Amino acid sequence: MKSYDHKKIEKKWQERWDTESAYRAEDDSSKPKDYLLIEFPYPSGDGLHVGHVRSYTAMDVIARKRRAQGRNVLYPIGWDAFGLPTENYALKTGKDPRIVTKENSDNFRRQIKSLGLSFDWSREINTTDPSYYKWTQWIFLQLYKKGLAYKAKTLINWCPKDKIGLANEEVIDGKCERCGTLVVKREKEQWMMAITKYAQRLYDDLDLVDYIERAKTQQRNWIGPSEGAEIEFAIKDSKEKIKVFTTRPDTLYGATYLVLAPEHRIIATLCASQTCTNRTEVDGYVKSALNLAEIERTIEGKEKTGVELKGVKAINPASKEEIPIYVADYVLGGYGTGAIMAVPAHDERDYAFAKKFNIPMKRVIEPIFRDSPTSPAKPDLPMEKRDAVCVIVRDPADNAYLCIQWKGDDHMHGLVTGGIEAGEDLVEAAKREVAEETGYKNLRRSRDSDFAVHSLFFHRKKMINRWARFRYVFLELENEERNLVDEKEAALHEVVWKRRDELNNFFSVIEGEFILNFIDNPDYIYTGEGILANSGEFDGLDSQDAKKKITKFVGGKIVTTFKLRDWVFSRQRYWGEPIPMIYCEKDGWVAVPEDQLPVLLPEVEKYQPTDTGESPLANIHEWVNTICPTCGGSAKRETDVMPNWAGSSWYYLRYTDPSNDKEFAAQENLKYWLTPASPSRSSKSEGGVDWYNGGMEHTVLHLLYSRFWHKFLFDQGLVPTPEPYMKRTSHGLILAEDGSKMSKSKGNTVSPDVLVENVGADALRLYEMFLGPFDQPVSWNSNGVVGMRRFLERVADLAVNDETKLEPALETLLHQTIKKVTEDIENLKLNTALSSLMILLNECEKTDSISTEVHETFLKLLAPFAPHLTHELWEQSGHDTELRLEPWPVADERKLKGTTAHIAIQINGKTRGEMEAPIDADKTVVENLAREAVAKYLEGKTVSRVIVVPNRLVNFVLTDTNS
């Protein structure tokens, strides 16, 4: 048989598995279980392409293998119909999204079944089913009852052209995804989820789970905790206070103004006060700032804008100085307290703003350099402090800098430096040092700079430890006139002029890099930590110490702030679970009673959003108008619906009990599927879906939202584990052949249907797995599929003979392959698992026929990858059992090693020969064999050392005799 009939074989087996519901998992607590999950497919009307299939196939391989290992595997599939693609597709085609959803899921079901994936179809769920709506709404109500769902005014992304609110994922580069119009912010009252209350736990508990590092990092960045202090600034002649958040309370003395975000509530109050003189101007600024298109507001390098609240002053609580208050959009309303203390000397943004508005700056932090690499301080000697000056002398004639090169062993390279005498003027001291060390006498100050730097080092000439506080003076050479340098000085060092580019590698002092920074950049400001100055009683402390002390001094509070914001849960569209809330004039917001759930979407003529920005549901009066559950009076339903994330936040729970009408899932089912099979490794870290695989695009928001809901349900005692997913992996995208992303709009998709038709599902599955490392993106190459087809044909052609005896060499390889395939599948190294199967096949083909034992083992190992053909071959070789029910092969440890080892022989690490030696032979035996094999290289040489790595190599190290 040169070619097998994949269509016939695949049809036969797919029918058999479908009718028997072959892969149904049991809620049987006596069996060890595995709960494998993949993310919903995203039905968008475009159908699956080969990129979608990769994840399903990989998890299918794992599921099949684990079933064969006797585990009860739950590998469910469902349909998330809330994806934006569905709605956009429906809008584009004018179809009812519910019909689109139905068509899509039918199509996807057909496509997925054609691949022979072993999903448990008995647990299929669809998040648009009324029964699913019901429990999503029920969970919402639990959150509402605990105060975690609340209504608040927020700014939403607003597309001025389409007149609709946009979800974050519909905004690309600040523009509306559909029409490209710049998005603006608009205030709207929306339902919110207090996810920030869980921020710390969502952050900390990442340590309990086994996610790919990338996913963890992204979660951490998104939650973005930062430690700092909240400090209150009093307002002059007012009882109002402004609370700011800062990570640098050590710079408080340098805070020369405050900035409020345009959204800040206090602006209105302050404007209304008697003293404020530019109320209208401020009003105008706030309005325009809030209306600014998002992209304009965040554009890089955008000139800072803002307006001063004239006539209103704040008091710096540390220095007691009066400082101005500004409103500026470079401060974000949603982060921290929406107000900052601006320290222009130590923050680049504040500096840029202060420069534009001519606000004075005050340096309060001086960098410190310890542990000089060339001359570190000696810990046993005392430290001597000194005020010193470091002079940057530039010769404008040839743009060169005056440098000092010390004579002697250490070759110190630096600038002119020296001590400042008591009472001496800084610039005078600088000029004096230049004159003493170099003789130049006509200099003028060229730049106003009062940088100071602390440097700790061992002074070799004076044999003392020195803590020098260098102050920097910029001088310019007026002319070349110079005096003779004192002989003693001249003996110590010489004077050299260095061009700017020569300075890069010139300085040997540790602060060299730092000096170059502010030579190059007159606007250089230091944003790091250091030693405090100009800070009253805190002068001389280091930043770390000062942070705590200054915060305490001004009555501030150490707090952790998060980047994470509360979750905007409302959507103004047709498509989504209605938020089950009713508004009554008398009773306010009232929850829909649980026995009235689910609240379903009404039939509508048009499901396009309305012009007013309200949900299309707002126009359906018979649906909106209802009765208040509390007072029985007339009331209105909430017309906002939930985001697509809602249903997908808990779907893994529903799979455990998909048709339950009494609760979202029975506790015993949750307990069985979520708690680990072997409660051993660590204490509370375990539990949740055993293995969750999905695309990288869902590792931030979806993962975060579902973790939040899960933690909430855990707190209510409704789920048994604190985390929803134990292990999370992510597949790399499959890119088009040119390396670009596959998408229908680009027309570069490759449909699995075509490949299933032409080469069969098995060959396609194999190639999906063989393409490359599972977690990395790979480019699709249609030529590669034929290799997999060839491989399968050769498998089908294997000659099997009962009489054939198992050769020892083949037996060794067989067991090595069992081990390799078993391990590689668990580690998702499916490409190398397959390659080892190919190696085994290559070896099998070298003999006339193989034994039944080899053949059967081979089929078992290949079965998870290519289920159809392997099952067929199994049946053809006379078995009346099904291959998938056969136990997984186990490698015999004793047979993993052959009788001989192939050993490399190296001379000085270079391979010079190779040989066969008995396995695990004695070192001296191997060494002697190796000596014979490379005798010609060893002749006349002295072997100083021999390294023998058992069963791998022998390395002779020769001493270098007159080579």
Place this chain on the structure above:
RNA sequence: GCCGGAGUGGCGGAAUGGUAUACGCGAACGACUCAAAAUCGUUUGUCGAAAGGCGUGAGGGUUCGAGUCCCUCCUCCGGCACCA
């Protein structure tokens, strides 16, 4: 800018600090064929006639031995970004 990840033949890629390029694709040659396709066999990093050099983004280091570990740099990809 910050945080991740990755740079290996013509291509996808393999390699617990131990013979770099397994496995597959492609290509060349040969066999079969009237012929082509398919299939089978051989070859396939590079320089060299050979011996032997040289080779895993660049440069250093550790080591008997480095694709792998350490330092510096370059390039590409992904995420975040006025987060105080």
